[in-house]
Amino acid sequence: MKATEVPEISGAFLFESTPYADERGFFCRTFDADVIRSVGLDPHAFVQDSVSxxxxxxxxxxxxxxxxxxxxxxxxxxxxxxxVVVDLREDSPTFLGRAFFELSGETQTTLYVPAGCAHGFQALSESADTSYRIDRPHDPSEDVTIAFDDPELAIPWPLPATSMSRRDREAPGLAEVLKQRKER
Known part of the structure; x- marks a missing residue:
């Protein structure tokens, strides 16, 4: 497993696995505490796993x-x-930086998204399972959503959005979210 910095987002990393493939399928490591630790992250900080x-x-x-x-x-x-990752940490050198990736079951690459960054994705295949490992228990009262189609973000979504949650459809734009964050 190899760690690579994401230049557009300070503190973000890609952890690239090396799948071993043969006639049975493949095998690869998807989490390695030593590799996580090598980039200054605490592998024991992650407390909850989810999948969609x-x-x-x-x-x-x-x-x-x-x-x-x-x-x-x-x-x-x-x-x-x-x-997609967007840096919303006002003190970050990459504030408002955006990074785009294609993640797949074939590569098993893991993306580390730092706290304070917005994250989203779109399924490109007929079915896609996405796993999340987070560093705090989820608290719905802290959920913040930004409009996926905000012109300021200009995210080049590859497909028309066929389905999304009501929360995502009705999300405010980036300017409104940044304003609300300053008022808190």
Whole structure:
């Protein structure tokens, strides 16, 4: 497993696995505490694992948490997704930086999203399973959502959004979310 910095988002990393494939399928390591530790992260900080299954075109995001935020490890365990991170940490050297990735079950690459960054993705395959490992228990009262189609973000979603939650459809724009965060 190899760690690579994401230049557009300070503190974000890609953890690239090396799947071993043969006639049975493949095997690879998807989490390695020593590799996580080598980039200055605490592997024991992650306290909750979740998984979502999405069909082609489903869009989830853009999500983040208020308060202390939430760091997460994101991996597409099956299928393919277009994954997006936006840096919303006002003290970050990459504030408002955006990064786009294709994560897939074939590569098993894991993305580390630092706390204070918005995250979202769209399923590109007929079905996509996305795994999340987060560093704080989920508290719905801290959920923040930004409009996926905000012109200021200009995210190049590869497919029309076929389905999304009501919360995602009705999310405020980036300017409104940044204003609300300053008022807190």
């Amino acid at each position: 299954r999405s069909v082609r075109g489903v869009l989830r995001g853009m999500h983040l948490r208020s308060g202390a935020g939430e760091a997460k490890l994101v991996r597409c365990s099956s299928g393919r997704i277009f994954d």
